[in-house]
Amino acid sequence: MIKEEHRPSGTGGIYTIVAETKEQALEYATAKKNSIDYYRSPSILSQRELTSGEYEVQIKYYGLD
Numbered sequence: 001m002i003k004e005e006h007r008p009s010g011t012g013g014i015y016t017i018v019a020e021t022k023e024q025a026l027e028y029a030t031a032k033k034n035s036i037d038y039y040r041s042p043s044i045l046s047q048r049e050l051t052s053g054e055y056e057v058q059i060k061y062y063g064l065d
Helices: 022-035
Strands: 003-009 012-019 043-049 055-061
Touching: 012 022, 022 043, 022 055
Parallel strands: none
Antiparallel strands: 003 012, 012 055, 043 055
């Protein structure tokens, strides 16, 4: 199961992806990052294993002014 949360940050935002395994999280996060407009400079901000054993990846992107 993959959980996705979006949090606005200024004119851009941050997506938080949580999955059962590192591979699932990175695969989903990479697809999400690639779906964001190139001009918004999407990037993987952080990745870590949670104490629950799940894996979290954050993607940040900027707004267009």
